[in-house]
Amino acid sequence: MADFGFARYGEDEENEEDESDPQNRAGRDGLIFLIDCSKSMFDEGDDDEDSHFQLCLKCAKTTLQNKIISSDKDLMGIVFFGTEKSSNPSDFKHIFIYQELDQPGAPRILSLEDMTEEDAKTFSKEYGHNTGFALHEALWTCQNMFSNSSQKVSSKRVMLFTNNDNPHVSSQQLQRQARTKASDLSETGIDLELMHLQKAGESFDVSKFYKDLLFTSDDELTDLPDPAERMDELLNRVRTKDHKKRALRRIKLSLGEGLSLGVGVYGLVRSCPKPYGVKLNRETNEELKSHYKTYLKDTGEVLMPQDLKKAQTYGGCRILFEDDEVTEIKRFGESGLKLMGFKPCSKLKKYYHVKPAQFLYPDESTVIGSTTLFTALLKKCLERDVFALCRYIPGKNMEPRFVALLPQAEEVDDHKVQVTPPGFHVIFMPFADDFRKVKLEDAPRANKDQIDKAKELVKKLQFKFSSESFENPVLQKYWRNIEALALDRDAPEEMTDYTMPNEKGMEKRAGKIIQEFKDLVFPDGYEPGAKRKAPASADPVAKKAKLEGAVALLDVKKEAQEGRLGKLTVAVLKELIKREGIPASGSKKADLVDCINSYYGVS
Numbered sequence: 001m002a003d004f005g006f007a008r009y010g011e012d013e014e015n016e017e018d019e020s021d022p023q024n025r026a027g028r029d030g031l032i033f034l035i036d037c038s039k040s041m042f043d044e045g046d047d048d049e050d051s052h053f054q055l056c057l058k059c060a061k062t063t064l065q066n067k068i069i070s071s072d073k074d075l076m077g078i079v080f081f082g083t084e085k086s087s088n089p090s091d092f093k094h095i096f097i098y099q100e101l102d103q104p105g106a107p108r109i110l111s112l113e114d115m116t117e118e119d120a121k122t123f124s125k126e127y128g129h130n131t132g133f134a135l136h137e138a139l140w141t142c143q144n145m146f147s148n149s150s151q152k153v154s155s156k157r158v159m160l161f162t163n164n165d166n167p168h169v170s171s172q173q174l175q176r177q178a179r180t181k182a183s184d185l186s187e188t189g190i191d192l193e194l195m196h197l198q199k200a201g202e203s204f205d206v207s208k209f210y211k212d213l214l215f216t217s218d219d220e221l222t223d224l225p226d227p228a229e230r231m232d233e234l235l236n237r238v239r240t241k242d243h244k245k246r247a248l249r250r251i252k253l254s255l256g257e258g259l260s261l262g263v264g265v266y267g268l269v270r271s272c273p274k275p276y277g278v279k280l281n282r283e284t285n286e287e288l289k290s291h292y293k294t295y296l297k298d299t300g301e302v303l304m305p306q307d308l309k310k311a312q313t314y315g316g317c318r319i320l321f322e323d324d325e326v327t328e329i330k331r332f333g334e335s336g337l338k339l340m341g342f343k344p345c346s347k348l349k350k351y352y353h354v355k356p357a358q359f360l361y362p363d364e365s366t367v368i369g370s371t372t373l374f375t376a377l378l379k380k381c382l383e384r385d386v387f388a389l390c391r392y393i394p395g396k397n398m399e400p401r402f403v404a405l406l407p408q409a410e411e412v413d414d415h416k417v418q419v420t421p422p423g424f425h426v427i428f429m430p431f432a433d434d435f436r437k438v439k440l441e442d443a444p445r446a447n448k449d450q451i452d453k454a455k456e457l458v459k460k461l462q463f464k465f466s467s468e469s470f471e472n473p474v475l476q477k478y479w480r481n482i483e484a485l486a487l488d489r490d491a492p493e494e495m496t497d498y499t500m501p502n503e504k505g506m507e508k509r510a511g512k513i514i515q516e517f518k519d520l521v522f523p524d525g526y527e528p529g530a531k532r533k534a535p536a537s538a539d540p541v542a543k544k545a546k547l548e549g550a551v552a553l554l555d556v557k558k559e560a561q562e563g564r565l566g567k568l569t570v571a572v573l574k575e576l577i578k579r580e581g582i583p584a585s586g587s588k589k590a591d592l593v594d595c596i597n598s599y600y601g602v603s
Contacts, residue, residue: 029074030101030153032142033060036162037082037096039129042120052197053123054116056161059195059238061112064104066239069479075153077101077145078112081138084128088141089148094133101145106486134174135167136181139192143185155246157191159238163198166208175209182213195238236417249394250363253337261373262366263337265394265426266359269467274478313594330397340402342386348404348427354434358426360405378422381407392426402429446521453517460510473497556580560602565593 033056035041041053050058060078067074078099079088087096099108115123142158168174185192194214198204206214247264254260279288294303310326311318321329362374381388388405404427411420446454473495480492506514556576559565565573566589573592577584584595596602 028151028153029071030076030146030149030156031063031074032077032079032101032145032158033063034079034081034138034142034158034160035060036160036164036167037080037123037127037129038131038162038164039120040163041082042123051120052161052163053120055197055234056195057112057116059161059235061109061116062235063238064109064112065483067104072104074103075101075149075151076104077142079138079141079145080127081133081135082129082131084130085126090137090141090144092134092137092141094130095138095141096127097141097145101149110487131167133167134177136174136177139178139181139185143181143188143190146190155191156189157193158185159193159195161195161197163196163204165196165204165206165210168209178209179212195234197234247361247363248358249335250366251336251394252366253339253360253390255339255373255377260336260367261370262363263360263370263374264363266361267356268359269356272472272475274475313590316594316597327397330399332398332400333393335393335395335398337390337392337403337405340389340391342381342384342388343404345385345387345406348387348406352404352427352430354430355428357406357428359421360424360426361421375422378407378409378424381405381424382409387427388424389429392428403427404429450517450520453513453520457510457513457517460513461506470498473499556596557600560596560600565596 035053035056037053041056042051044051060076064076067076076099077097080096080098081094083094083096085096086093099111102108139158146153146156168178182192192214194206194210196204196206196210245266247266249265251263251265252260253263279290280286281288294308295301296303310321310323312321313319362371364370377388387407390403390405391400392403393400405424406427407424408420408422410418410422413419476495477492480495483489484492554568554572554576556579559568568576570587570589570592573589573596576582577592577595580599582595582599584592586592586595
């Protein structure tokens, strides 16, 4: 089964520290761009297209910009091989460390921009070209950069950019050394990724040399994507590989007594908010650290964590709990997935969606052989069009949920690049109280002609939707302004808001049908989108009068004695407390009810 090709998006929205993947805690990735600087990498195509070397630099620049936004603590470096000049701690010939392994920053981006604008003659003059390099020494240099890094790195990867499918064609010894060093990188936890390039009409045969460097004999992946020819292809491939795929948690999926497999739970999509502001020292510009202390209200004594207790009010009494008792109350069993059975996919309705889904992928580190069993389960579920119903306990102290494991087959595009990963979507099933009956107001019904015209209009305006095609304009403007300040630009880069409707395109495709639909549905003189007057119930004066009328009819003491206070709204309870002059503290419904009960001596 091929490794899936989507980027890491971050942690789940809930508090899930109990069983989260320990790899997430380090939270720092290391990435090195290893770029071939042979003369063929500088050949420009037709119509003054960018050379392969310029494409690599643009990818590096874009990756740096993305990391500043998504994960500015990550480390990134750039190494050239095949240059005349050399610059590395080991004094290897024809290997030049252009940027050391460090956090992304504005000076690095500006440096890449300047080099991208230079022509091949300038690079040849400053760095030169030489084919006498040894690839194993270039890989060795990358390995040393990781090992000599002063900052701890949780995942390490090297991206090799080249258009030469057989660099050591005349030396068996250099080929053998390169394979040995690639194996050393794999054993030390460093992933080697090939980003191969080609011009139109050229060919790149992976089997000549690089296949032995990238995959071991027991790896099921045998084919590489086609070589990239354009910037967008290369950038898309780099984007899917520049982050380690971090699991939210690694758990077991139990298929029955004595049969379990390891799976990783991933988040495919998450919201992208603006970053929080950071407090800095006014004089030194260093980041400030916040410290909190809890004081006793009466004496001002500092309270330690062991001095704090949790309490629950029940029957007018406060019941105290120790921390271990609270933990035990929240524990429903061991974390993991337990198979309950299978159901046809037709039974899974769209309106069952109650929270964002997650994604399952096999994890060999938890149980050896999980990939084989996972693949067999996925294949059979796809063949029979069924989903697995499971009980899901995400962490030690988290409540159980029933989930549907919806199978998904792998999809690749025309260039053999993975578009959709193989695995199971974890669909959270609703509870019984999530279903409720909605009373619909009587409204005019559309006739058959109106419905048919609406269908025709929708069909005309349909297009293939992808969320990646629509960037958040607010975030884009925010980051472009920050980028302009950081890079000392006169003005931010222009931005196109793709969320705005393409009125010209819509008019061209369906202008006549739109007018026919309006004539059928809307009466003469009607303006779609015009603001309507708010109903009388929305008037604040009318709302207040209605509330006071409802409170005037209530006997507070009687309602408290008969236990009906919980059915009243917070607004009504506040109005009753104000009317009766009851001393109250807190604004939550439970606090207001307790205050009224205590005032009338109701337990």
